[in-house]
Amino acid sequence: MKPVPVPERFAEFEDRLPRAIEWRDGDLWLLDQTRLPAEAPMEHQETAADVFEAIRQLKVRGAPAIGVAAAYGLCVALKPFRDSGIDVFRQHIDEQAAFLDSARPTAVNLGWALRRMQAFAVRSQAGSGAELYDALTAEAQAIHAEDQALCRGMGAAGAELIRPGMGVLTHCNAGALATSGMGTATAPMYVAHARGVPFRVYADETRPLLQGARITAWELDMAGIDVTVITDNMAAHMMATGEIDLVITGTDRVAANGDVANKIGTLGVAIIAKHFGVPFYVACPSSTIDLACATGAEIPIEERGAEEVTQFGARQTAPQGVKARNPAFDVTPHDLVAGLITEKGIVRAPYAENLASLFGGTL
Amino acid sequence: MKPVPVPERFAEFEDRLPRAIEWRDGDLWLLDQTRLPAEAPMEHQETAADVFEAIRQLKVRGAPAIGVAAAYGLCVALKPFRDSGIDVFRQHIDEQAAFLDSARPTAVNLGWALRRMQAFAVRSQAGSGAELYDALTAEAQAIHAEDQALCRGMGAAGAELIRPGMGVLTHCNAGALATSGMGTATAPMYVAHARGVPFRVYADETRPLLQGARITAWELDMAGIDVTVITDNMAAHMMATGEIDLVITGTDRVAANGDVANKIGTLGVAIIAKHFGVPFYVACPSSTIDLACATGAEIPIEERGAEEVTQFGARQTAPQGVKARNPAFDVTPHDLVAGLITEKGIVRAPYAENLASLFGGTL
Numbered sequence: 001m002k003p004v005p006v007p008e009r010f011a012e013f014e015d016r017l018p019r020a021i022e023w024r025d026g027d028l029w030l031l032d033q034t035r036l037p038a039e040a041p042m043e044h045q046e047t048a049a050d051v052f053e054a055i056r057q058l059k060v061r062g063a064p065a066i067g068v069a070a071a072y073g074l075c076v077a078l079k080p081f082r083d084s085g086i087d088v089f090r091q092h093i094d095e096q097a098a099f100l101d102s103a104r105p106t107a108v109n110l111g112w113a114l115r116r117m118q119a120f121a122v123r124s125q126a127g128s129g130a131e132l133y134d135a136l137t138a139e140a141q142a143i144h145a146e147d148q149a150l151c152r153g154m155g156a157a158g159a160e161l162i163r164p165g166m167g168v169l170t171h172c173n174a175g176a177l178a179t180s181g182m183g184t185a186t187a188p189m190y191v192a193h194a195r196g197v198p199f200r201v202y203a204d205e206t207r208p209l210l211q212g213a214r215i216t217a218w219e220l221d222m223a224g225i226d227v228t229v230i231t232d233n234m235a236a237h238m239m240a241t242g243e244i245d246l247v248i249t250g251t252d253r254v255a256a257n258g259d260v261a262n263k264i265g266t267l268g269v270a271i272i273a274k275h276f277g278v279p280f281y282v283a284c285p286s287s288t289i290d291l292a293c294a295t296g297a298e299i300p301i302e303e304r305g306a307e308e309v310t311q312f313g314a315r316q317t318a319p320q321g322v323k324a325r326n327p328a329f330d331v332t333p334h335d336l337v338a339g340l341i342t343e344k345g346i347v348r349a350p351y352a353e354n355l356a357s358l359f360g361g362t363l
Numbered sequence: 364m365k366p367v368p369v370p371e372r373f374a375e376f377e378d379r380l381p382r383a384i385e386w387r388d389g390d391l392w393l394l395d396q397t398r399l400p401a402e403a404p405m406e407h408q409e410t411a412a413d414v415f416e417a418i419r420q421l422k423v424r425g426a427p428a429i430g431v432a433a434a435y436g437l438c439v440a441l442k443p444f445r446d447s448g449i450d451v452f453r454q455h456i457d458e459q460a461a462f463l464d465s466a467r468p469t470a471v472n473l474g475w476a477l478r479r480m481q482a483f484a485v486r487s488q489a490g491s492g493a494e495l496y497d498a499l500t501a502e503a504q505a506i507h508a509e510d511q512a513l514c515r516g517m518g519a520a521g522a523e524l525i526r527p528g529m530g531v532l533t534h535c536n537a538g539a540l541a542t543s544g545m546g547t548a549t550a551p552m553y554v555a556h557a558r559g560v561p562f563r564v565y566a567d568e569t570r571p572l573l574q575g576a577r578i579t580a581w582e583l584d585m586a587g588i589d590v591t592v593i594t595d596n597m598a599a600h601m602m603a604t605g606e607i608d609l610v611i612t613g614t615d616r617v618a619a620n621g622d623v624a625n626k627i628g629t630l631g632v633a634i635i636a637k638h639f640g641v642p643f644y645v646a647c648p649s650s651t652i653d654l655a656c657a658t659g660a661e662i663p664i665e666e667r668g669a670e671e672v673t674q675f676g677a678r679q680t681a682p683q684g685v686k687a688r689n690p691a692f693d694v695t696p697h698d699l700v701a702g703l704i705t706e707k708g709i710v711r712a713p714y715a716e717n718l719a720s721l722f723g724g725t726l
Contacts, residue, residue: 240630
């Protein structure tokens, strides 16, 4: 499978997208996404504690974005030791990495990015704190650039699916703001838009935390894409009336057989899409495909606090003391998935064979 | 089709259910449902203006409940003229009925109940204002009793569907508080509960107005039924994990071919239920079946204000100025409906034939 070329016009468009993370002149800035859509403040991260809190409080969220923020965050944490001797500088690396890693214990990309930075430092021959600091910032920028390239790859691979006049449904936020680039599910939309294809997006609001209404609608609107917010329970009606032609969502993990774990509500969207003959696609970097996980049945489903369902902000919406369930994810079986949009191209059924080939490089 | 007998134990249980409407010693009391679930105030309706505002502000809602409230409301409106002469009393009837009817122009039961009260007065031979007032209150009580009997009939017909240990999903509120009795979709649940059948109910919160979380969960909890609130997008996951065995919803209108219009989100639930082989039932009095409406395609779908979707109470959840859709209803095709639970029994496919027979009395 050959990499799909990204259109030349795209680079210019990409520069204008909203960003979760910026590295400017040696300083890290993060968008506080908890304040969307009312405000969109870029906050300067002055200390390791700032970055720790930003990750812990979900100011920066989405697996790829957390990884990139953590890599830069380690640079922020080590900057005060830049002019110390190399031995003193090295002494702080593991300590600061462990501190940042504890901000969200279950975020896989957080630990992955920090371990990569630590391993890089171990291999480095740098002779001074300043030299190692500069090398580490370059490595963080490499992680950032790789994430952006993965997004571009998904965008180029999936953009062909979006034809003029289509209505495209997405669920939750697998957007630019969940990555350091142009997102996963949104990447095909941004590429199609940059190419001048006219289409509409419907953003499921995505209860209970409303990432679709708050974040996806905001970033698509900022990018000039025609976006309409709907409640999660409207998707079936919109498909029945012919307003939705395509679904693209993100995913947290894909099993070896093609089963897809994603934000709660994705399974319902996939079933309804199948009923109406609307193709349901999932976008993810190939690193999200876990060949060690045989089927979706092996993926644990996190159950979050009931108060996210029974309250809305400070307001109680269900009776005090009434039970609520809050599974944060569901698993969509592979037979409902039309294709997986990866940076290496679109993978289709039979998934067990084709996903194995993707990693074997023989696809 | 013979009426299904209601269990003797039920009357005692029914008396303990939450009530939307009470007529006590010649006074009308309405539950202010807009304040659920935080508060549940019963408000004394002292004037026609009180009743008008209660209907207009949705303090009382649900087609059957609005009809009963309007019939009693006309009595409240006429009480000041009780000791006037019969001619003066009669002069006020049409005027007060027209005033109440204007509270919600599209509520079918509102006009129906008021016209029935007006026609009753025209036929009445009463010789004084007091006599006609007493006869009208008796007629309002008859409308109330008939509504309660319809609910009992649906409850008795549908209770057999609920077997021990089942999980039952419902959407929106087609409950006791939408009627003057034990509800439509909830009636089988209340009868099964009164019979001692153990089961669990899952209440979809029902965005955007949250009638499921605010009202259904409250009334089932008050009645001692095991109820759990879920967001609308969790139903598929709960069916995939085997926690839901049966769906019962209400409906606003049933077409002659069995297509069902109901609160937005019902169609999605029906499609997902079919996917998992979970039976999807709809409860309604036979008066909701509109043989003059050939198919669901003829039922207009009300589109409400976008702010119900983009705001939550006073809080903006989607970006200012971003578009939103807000269809209030959807249409579920008859082939997804396992049966219609009516006061005359359960009607199943083929609907065109069986619904015609229901009204012909030959079923």
